[in-house]
Amino acid sequence: MISLVSLITYDIFTLLRFKKLFQLKRDHWIYFIIAIAINAIITAAAYILLDSRFAVYMVFVSFMISFRLLFSGTTTQTLYAGSIYLFSLYSSRGIVFSIYSIALHTSIKNVLQQHDDIISVLAVLLSIFYFLMIRDVIVPRQKARYLMNNQGQLKFVVIYLFFQWLFLTLINDGRYYDDVRQNWYSTLYMGSCIISNLWLLVILNHASRISELFEYELFTHQLQEQLSRQMRHYQSYRKFTESYRAFRHDYEKLMGSLKTLMRRQEYKKAIKLLDDIHDTMQRSVQIHKDYSDNIVLDAILQDAADVCEEKNIRFQAHAHLPESASMTELEIVRVFSNIINNAIEACNKVSEFERFIEVTSNSTQDWTIIEVTNSFNGELLIANGEPKTTKKDKDYHGFGLQIIRETIEGMGGLVFIEPDSEKGIFKIKSCIPINPRSKANETV
Structure with missing residues (x-):
């Protein structure tokens, strides 16, 4: 029961964290309860009915189902959500029961049989601490958004998580062999989990920095394009003002001639001169059309x-x-x-x-x-x-x-x-x- 409550707590924390990174598909609280229930039921059933080595795959799938119920995300983003969720919990659990095994001078197998509930609680707390460290130190929220939007770098992170997860599951199989020296094995398991997590921090930092630089490159390109637009806009307006000044210079002379013709009552010539003025204006004055007041x-x-x-x-x-x-x-x-x-x-x-x-x-x-x-x-x-x-x-x-x-x-x-x-x-x-x-x- 304690293990189930710990899992639900971890689900709530993880989904709330993802809420700040991904676009919500369904925002009503009832869907969050359904998503958590789906993951909790599938996980509990998997560990009851299946060997733990296969149950972890069901946990991976069930969390991705919960993620897709709540959030709009690409396939890569969904795989990332499932893999980071499971990897963090799996590696934290490995660190905790390895420490227990070393401290109590007993096998990991015995530790899991006697202290499973305590290990679950500590593993969840360690996973939450790990997520908070990633969010506040390694990959702040804005950088995380850049990474989530960069499918190339996100694929790289997902591939790393997947292979590290397979690596840890292979090491986990060692606890079923009684002829393995338990103290050495526990130290190996703990070291593998810690190193895997440290490398994940390095990879997340590297991928997020590349994603941020890529975002800045796109932004810079947009600014360069806008500068070019502004220059073309300025040149267009300058041509308009220059052509208008030239027309205005001639216009004053033409109006003088028009007044003279009107005083002489030479109306046909005056009308022809007006037509010439109109044609000259259409031909020589550059048209500058305004599309916005901004x-x-x-x-x-x-x-x-x-x-x-x-x-x-x-x-x-x-x-x-x-x-x-x-x-x-x-x-x-x-x-x-x-x-x-x-x-x-x-x-x-x-x-x-x-x-x-x-x-x-x-x-x-x-x-x-x-x-x-x-x-x-x-x-x-x-x-x-x-x-x-x-x-x-x-x-x-x-x-x-x-x-x-x-x-x-x-x-x-x-x-x-x-x-x-x-x-x-x-x-x-x-x-x-x-x-x-x-x-x-x-x-x-």
Whole structure:
């Protein structure tokens, strides 16, 4: 009974920890109870009906079932959750009963028969301490999120956990051989568990650092792209102002000539001169169209309009983003550059006469809603309720929607994704909260 309570405690701690790392699929407390019950029942039944060497595999499977019930995650993330859960508990248990065996000068087999409940409690406490050390010292929450999103590095961690788990299960088999020197075996088992855990800390630190650097590389690339957009936006506006100055210089002379013709009542010549002025204006003054009242968003949309013109994509946009919206310039870049890039990529996969991108917005007292609608070919890869990239290099693509969701939801906003495969229309709504302080300042 004590062992079962310890397991339930460990399940609660682990699931609450994962709640901070993964997107919830079901948030109601009843599902957490069901998930814990599934793992506890399967684990208890496995250890009652099966040999302990095979029961651990059932524990691994049952926890992954519980994880998939609660969280939206990839296959790699699910394997990581199951393997880190089992490895931590299994290795902690190995350390505890090895110490008991050495201290009491008896075999591990005897220790498990006489002190199993105490060992279970201590193993759970050691596992919780290990998780806390990972979270607070080795891989803080933000780094852990980077690692969970980097499928390549996460696969590396999962492979390590799997092989270390197999290694420890092979060493665990030694307790069934009576001819093995027990003191030597207990020391070997304890040393193997400690070294495996230390190496896991090293690997987690290394993988999380690589994932963080990769995230910074993506972020830097986005900033470089935005700088290029800003420069193109500036050049476009500069050409507009220069052409307008030149036209205005000629305009003053032309208006003088027009006044003279009107005084002489030479109306036909005056009308012809007006037509010439209009043609000159259309020909010489560069058109600079504003797509947003926010200069950063306007630069993104201006650049998108140029790309759409090259790719024969019908582009229409007007996005109002007030200063009171809870978005920094960097957040605007991360969200809307990804949305627009995804829309252009989707339009490239349909015929030219079907291609379109439309950006609209509306505001309420508390929210600004920017909606981007685009055509797509109706083919959508869905995983855990989220559209996924169809590119071959999935380790380095497919971050767009994830970045959009994390950025918007991180500021207290909402993201709604509405694909219509039958009509071939993909719609994404970004609901951005209005900053109460900014709103108060505007009122004043």
